Amino acid sequence: MAHQSSYVPKTGFTRWLDQRLPIIRLVNDSFVTYPTPRNLNFWYVFGGILAVMLVVQIVSGIVLSMHYVPNADLAFGSVEQRIMREVNYGWLLRYIHANGASMFFLAVYVHIFRGLYYGSYKAPREILWILGVFIYLLMMATAFFGYVLPWGQMSFWGATVITSLFSAIDQVIPNLGTAITHWLWGDFAVGDATLNRFFSLHYLLPFVIAGVVGLHIWALHVPGNNNPLGIDVKGPQDTVPFHPFYTVKDGFYMVLFFIVFLGFVFYAPNFFGNPDNYIQANPLVTPPDIVPEWYLLPFYAMLRAIPSKLIGVLVLVGSLLTLLVVPWLDTSKVRSCRFRPLMKQLFWVFVADCLLLGYVGSQTADAAWHFGEAELPLVWLARLGTLYYFGFFWVLMPWIGKKEVTRPLPESIAQSVLAKGGH
Amino acid sequence: MGPAHKSAGRLKIYAASCRNPLHNRLSILAFSSYGPRYFIAGARLATTDEDTTLANATSPEPTRRDFLYIATGAAATVGVGLAAWPFVDQMNPTSAVLAMASIEVDVSAIRPGQQVIFKWRGHPLFVRRRTAKEVAEARAVPPSDLPDGLARNANLTDTAPATDANRTIKPEWLVVVGVCTHLGCTPTVSTPQSPQGSYGGWLCHCHGSEYDTAGRIRKGPAPQNLAVPPYAFTGPTKIKIG
């Protein structure tokens, strides 16, 4: 780790252990004495929340697997009848897991936008950022596989539409795309074989995520945290030990977060759900309008914005891969938007853009806004939104970074904090 | 020395055309990125051993260790490659899935203007008994108006053009796989009572693809006409699909 270890084993046993497996030292250096910038604000609590949500998903998932049956004829019943009605507290476990996925994504989105705003992806944290993007992609894959498991109508048709994205390859190499979809399905259509393998992968991926989270934290602890000022830590006066300062702060907000989370679980458990998923999968009837889970809506809107299949799929993939190169697209020398008056505004437009795309994604393909006689098909909003999404990263970021007159940076974190009367 | 030594000698001849001695030994199987480091370690051992039967650091002779290194690496690479295939191929449709690929249906109950959906290979299969008007509409379309100019008919050649005649065996009966060629939703049939889209055939609600009365794509993101499966009439109103 980046800082000098200050761990001194006190008992005979811990001295003995420290020479053989310095695991207490590792935990101590990473989560107790770890020097953390003293000015981290509210937006920094979501990393800890994400770690806890991963544990919540894994624990609830393992117990759900004890009752769930991955079989096309039995899966729906094993969830709706057995887990929801017969298993003791099964309804609670299922609602924790289903709403937990939504809360997990809520937290990851705040966490990602936080990183964008404070320039946390910039040197020397590029690898840290890229590992974060990998975690995000793995989360999307995991949630997609999980959503298929209850085998409702949305499960089935969501699986069909998403796996069919690969058939776009047919337009580059004929028949290869179709061969890939059949390989993914294990059949000529989504069916029993598909459900089985998705269950296997849904069980596996969260543990892969846990592994990447380990690397993510490792890559965080080498350069140390970024902070709202985006300037480097200059010395011990700029930091406080992680414990008790941030353990208490993270813990406090985690409790608030859980109040919101459990509020949904107990009072609005189907708030994020889609009623069509309470109808068993029917391969012959597509529901009138199929929508993915809310956390995928902006990308779905971009897919639908493009009238060509291949280009639509490329835009969808490109929108995600773009995140990987953000560290090199931003040319600014200053990290934090606090000192970047122009970027700050473009950032908030970007946030609004993502929300707009999410809204359009939730509407039907032919929806429109009506203004008296005039009408605005929402697909045009999606096109505009897609343009800004890519323009923000590929044009504005490199360009503004060079042009922008940034505000003067403070001398140090300590100076800035103390000037505000902090201590 | 034993046979290994002889093989190492042959190896030298094999690689002798390159002027760089490091490459001579190690690039044969493209292990060159590991080569130099390995070479140095091997050389140190060879000199401390004072083993004169093995080459030393400055000589261009390959050592026995070089040979073992390359042979082990080659076996491992081929082995992993061979072992990977069963792990990939197990995902493909099983023999049981492949075996139930055809069905036979009786379509005598279908009225003109009506469509019935069967299940074939896990997919919906549309059998539509077209009215004379629907056939005429499909025939009137100029080929240049079609985004996909190919018939996509498994009973014809791959290059057959998408004329209406090429889409059916008997003009009255249109048999197509009910899978939107965009992302696989089931399109909704259009009838005079409940029109779907503006081409009289089908509308896919997922992302708005519109098909005409020959099941050809006319508008929206879907790239291809609805697929015509391999089928044959086994009686006046009996069809075998697949």
Ligand code: HEM
């Ligand atoms: C990254 C962590 C995870 C995420 C984001 C996630 C997400 C999801 C989602 C969205 C569903 C569908 C919920 C519904 O609508 O009913 C689901 C279902 C399921 N998940 Fe997970 N999951 C995660 C981890 C796990 C793990 C580790 C296991 C097993 C060890 C698991 C086992 C299950 C089972 C058995 C179901 C089907 C029962 C049900 O639908 O409630 N999950 N998951």
Ligand code: FES
């Ligand atoms: S699946 Fe039919 S339009 Fe997308």
